[in-house]
Amino acid sequence: MQDVVEVHREPRSVEEIRRDFPILSRQVHGKPLVYLDSAASSQKPLAVIEAMNAYYRSSHANVHRGVYEISEEATEALERARTKVARFINARQSKQIIFTRNTTESINLVAYSWGWANIKAGDLIVLTTMEHHSNLVPWQLLAQRSGARLEFVPLTPEGLLQLDVYARLLEQEPKLVAFTQMSNVLGTINPVKEMVAQAHAAGAVVLVDAAQSAPHLPLDVQELDADFVCFSGHKMLGPTGIGVLYGKRELLEAMPPFLGGGDMIRSVSLRSSTWNDLPWKFEAGTPAIAEAVGLGAAVDYLSALGMDWVRQHERSITAYALERLQTVPQLRIYGPVAEEQRGGVVSFSLADIHPHDLASILDQEFGVAIRAGHHCAQPLMEHLGLVATARASFYVYTLPEEIDVLVQGLRRALEIFQV
Amino acid sequence: MQDVVEVHREPRSVEEIRRDFPILSRQVHGKPLVYLDSAASSQKPLAVIEAMNAYYRSSHANVHRGVYEISEEATEALERARTKVARFINARQSKQIIFTRNTTESINLVAYSWGWANIKAGDLIVLTTMEHHSNLVPWQLLAQRSGARLEFVPLTPEGLLQLDVYARLLEQEPKLVAFTQMSNVLGTINPVKEMVAQAHAAGAVVLVDAAQSAPHLPLDVQELDADFVCFSGHKMLGPTGIGVLYGKRELLEAMPPFLGGGDMIRSVSLRSSTWNDLPWKFEAGTPAIAEAVGLGAAVDYLSALGMDWVRQHERSITAYALERLQTVPQLRIYGPVAEEQRGGVVSFSLADIHPHDLASILDQEFGVAIRAGHHCAQPLMEHLGLVATARASFYVYTLPEEIDVLVQGLRRALEIFQV
Amino acid sequence: MSMDYREYILDHYRDPRNYGRLENPTVHVEDSNPLCGDQVSMDLLVEGDHVTAVRFQGRGCAISQAATSMLTEMVQGKSVEEVVRLGKDDILEALGIPISPARMKCAFLGLRVLHKSLVLAGLERPEHDDEL
Amino acid sequence: MSMDYREYILDHYRDPRNYGRLENPTVHVEDSNPLCGDQVSMDLLVEGDHVTAVRFQGRGCAISQAATSMLTEMVQGKSVEEVVRLGKDDILEALGIPISPARMKCAFLGLRVLHKSLVLAGLERPEHDDEL
Numbered sequence A, B: 001m002q003d004v005v006e007v008h009r010e011p012r013s014v015e016e017i018r019r020d021f022p023i024l025s026r027q028v029h030g031k032p033l034v035y036l037d038s039a040a041s042s043q044k045p046l047a048v049i050e051a052m053n054a055y056y057r058s059s060h061a062n063v064h065r066g067v068y069e070i071s072e073e074a075t076e077a078l079e080r081a082r083t084k085v086a087r088f089i090n091a092r093q094s095k096q097i098i099f100t101r102n103t104t105e106s107i108n109l110v111a112y113s114w115g116w117a118n119i120k121a122g123d124l125i126v127l128t129t130m131e132h133h134s135n136l137v138p139w140q141l142l143a144q145r146s147g148a149r150l151e152f153v154p155l156t157p158e159g160l161l162q163l164d165v166y167a168r169l170l171e172q173e174p175k176l177v178a179f180t181q182m183s184n185v186l187g188t189i190n191p192v193k194e195m196v197a198q199a200h201a202a203g204a205v206v207l208v209d210a211a212q213s214a215p216h217l218p219l220d221v222q223e224l225d226a227d228f229v230c231f232s233g234h235k236m237l238g239p240t241g242i243g244v245l246y247g248k249r250e251l252l253e254a255m256p257p258f259l260g261g262g263d264m265i266r267s268v269s270l271r272s273s274t275w276n277d278l279p280w281k282f283e284a285g286t287p288a289i290a291e292a293v294g295l296g297a298a299v300d301y302l303s304a305l306g307m308d309w310v311r312q313h314e315r316s317i318t319a320y321a322l323e324r325l326q327t328v329p330q331l332r333i334y335g336p337v338a339e340e341q342r343g344g345v346v347s348f349s350l351a352d353i354h355p356h357d358l359a360s361i362l363d364q365e366f367g368v369a370i371r372a373g374h375h376c377a378q379p380l381m382e383h384l385g386l387v388a389t390a391r392a393s394f395y396v397y398t399l400p401e402e403i404d405v406l407v408q409g410l411r412r413a414l415e416i417f418q419v
Numbered sequence C, D: 001m002s003m004d005y006r007e008y009i010l011d012h013y014r015d016p017r018n019y020g021r022l023e024n025p026t027v028h029v030e031d032s033n034p035l036c037g038d039q040v041s042m043d044l045l046v047e048g049d050h051v052t053a054v055r056f057q058g059r060g061c062a063i064s065q066a067a068t069s070m071l072t073e074m075v076q077g078k079s080v081e082e083v084v085r086l087g088k089d090d091i092l093e094a095l096g097i098p099i100s101p102a103r104m105k106c107a108f109l110g111l112r113v114l115h116k117s118l119v120l121a122g123l124e125r126p127e128h129d130d131e132l
């Protein structure tokens, strides 16, 4: 999937990788930052920061319509980034890559454009109870406006999808099936390829929320065969302000536009307009050019590491974290036990200490940044019978020593709360 | 409107200002870049580039839900940028500032959210024939879906709005009136304050496209009294990937959400959700955090110059350009003659030379970057009886000497085309 | 700045005062913090110009629950005039430890519910612009 | 690289060959460049396996109009087989000057219209993936 040249490089040590991330050498509350919240947003390597910097310092101009040198350079930079992203996920053509702001906008684009054109009253949309709000609320809004029905694939106690229920829901011939490739709370990796094949057999269109998977797993959209795949730049070493919608060509061609305005048109008269070719039909207005450049640099960085290496590194860090966390009294871990079924995300609770209190203690006394809350997955929290969990998540720069600091902090929290 | 402290600063020379913009010292085709396309997108001062740089190097994390230090810093940075923008346009409250990707998305947000809730079959929407596609296509889409009617305020031969027709259209009690404060082709500055008052008297809601005015004129949304005001960061020294929607509080409160997902909710259950407070109700998913920081730095930079100075500088550059261009044989200038009715944008045509050919010659032989084409305003081109114009546009860093190079290039084009 | 969880905070968290519901409250209001999901509901009984009884229920962190518990102690039996004046400073003073910016929303959740209740009961003007 | 506007280009621009419409064309196609608004329409008359007549009309820059004019000269009287094979290289060779990346779309507008015409006339397979 990646450049062959890159994959065969000598693997770099995590210590070496960390030197590429300026923020990792900073201190918080007088302690070195231990950043365990990459599932919310990753940190950025110098290569990404500098690519944007260089773009603004030497090649910025508006794109597509400029006949002069720097506008040609900017257009080139934008379209080269698109090609890089296409290659990174093995899309057949770069015109299948639509730049959005984030995963959330990508999903909403499909809900508004494809959804409005294809979903009618009484139609069924199948989701799961582990979805992030971003893959839930857009479908609620669509269902409310169209009169469509929503059904949900429930979870096993361990946090896996109940695939037998999924199969039964497919018998009702849903128009659309949308689910996440990896849970941002439980870490669960869903069997996307099989689920897509089953959904297609039942005649459904499939959207995959790859916000958590694109940054962490080798992703081949042709192999998965999903119709739409959505992800965010900021979770995969890239900048804020850019996301991706991948779609199958025939679907994207047939869809009406979403946002109207400059660049997405072929011709405009006062009362009607015709639309530009893909991908620009869906990119109205001046795009996030510098952000595309940054995302291009991010996928270059990841490809150079090799996504197999990334997955492997996170597997071993996660295994270590699970092992060490189990040594903390009164700590409860959520999600699958089998390592190959989970990504680098561990949600847990500790005694009767609320996750917010835990996060404050870890931050202020140990410099450890974890996430605490409902993780934009309230229905999943409901399922777990919780209001919130604490969550540690890992990436290419995470060291085992950082897990040790986390565990030390958890023990201290038990002391403070006199448990 | 700006910080009093800043406005009273010693005005800086344009030469000094230019040193803040790294790209202005670059060469193209072996000549110094003469950038005359700021109406399409402005260049960025170091202060803006460095602010984003510093953000990524030391404070990046996802916002709003993080309980740890760097997430608090990131949230602070985002919300401080919102406050700066609110102050820059004199909004009453910072919660009236919604961050979008660009002007285009801001307008579409209103068309989808306010439009769907308020525009019914037969309702009238009044626009003008000088609108940018971004303030035209969203309303065409809305009209097609809702059955609303569109009517257009035509232009005088000079390129001013026919305000008598506007008054007559208002008698038909439109639901919405949307127009630009400054034409990106003709430079025309419309009498927004009077037009808003008239529209309000007729019971209409008013949207002002400030994409060209926010960067170049002192803008006071309370004084204008418009209901919605839209603009883009990238045209006002800020980064790509961020735009602004300002709205009156009661309207924004009453509007249904646009994009659904994380951060815009109060609570989510499987089948329904409730919405967060303003402005977050309209900011679904991870926002463009670094871009907000950059935009904050941009408005600081502009405020330090003083928007009155900016306007004054552009007036004199424009006056100089109009004077010098008139010395070129067979050159025709479009738009108002009176200087106070136009911003720093001059559209023109030269003999039978197509604007694209002109732009290529200027670029390749003189390093001059101008825009050529329909400027995303095809209906206006239709009105002018043209397919395209050449356009030179100016900003805080434009020097009279650059106008001289332009004029020299135009004379050379006449030679090449043997006119 | 370090938020240290003093014993009295943990005490209010584990053993909240005025916890539960009232039979015939003058007003009942629920609210949650959209950013973290913490919840608080509050019952007020207003008799004459005094708040004669108050109960709350909630789920959330030590800060939000302890602060609400402390707040109910400040409300109980006070005149409406006094209750209307309760503000952020009173909460911070009661907590008595530094609160980091992100946790302010936790600390003030109960206060937000209280003021919503007072508005609903017609005892206070809605102050749109006050961000609790 | 400098695009120099040679005399023959200006000549094709100011005095386009095969300009106008046909009475009974086999196919008529119009297209425009969405990025700049340049327009070209083309009429083809196909008799047997030859393109026996061609006319175009257009508005646009010297590059797009001259390139289309030159293209019609290459098409006129040629066998369908030959016409189908006409590609970007033929256009660039005919123009004979370096074309900057942004102007490629101008240079190939007429070619795009030609191939759309051939597809419409059933003489060529639609090649979705070819970006003209």
Ligand SMILES: Cc1ncc(COP(=O)(O)O)c(C=O)c1O
Pocket: A262, A284, A285, A286, B039, B040, B102, B103, B104, B105, B132, B134, B135, B180, B182, B183, B184, B209, B211, B212, B232, B376
């Ligand atoms: C008047 C006007 N409106 C809207 C826009 C669209 O701005 P953006 O492309 O940043 O959305 C522009 C810029 O091209 C403009 O000049």
Ligand SMILES: Cc1ncc(COP(=O)(O)O)c(C=O)c1O
Pocket: A039, A040, A102, A103, A104, A105, A132, A134, A135, A180, A182, A183, A184, A209, A211, A212, A232, A376, B262, B284, B285, B286
């Ligand atoms: C599974 C999942 N889906 C969607 C999202 C939304 O991503 P964004 O906020 O970048 O739109 C996230 C990130 O929080 C996520 O983890």
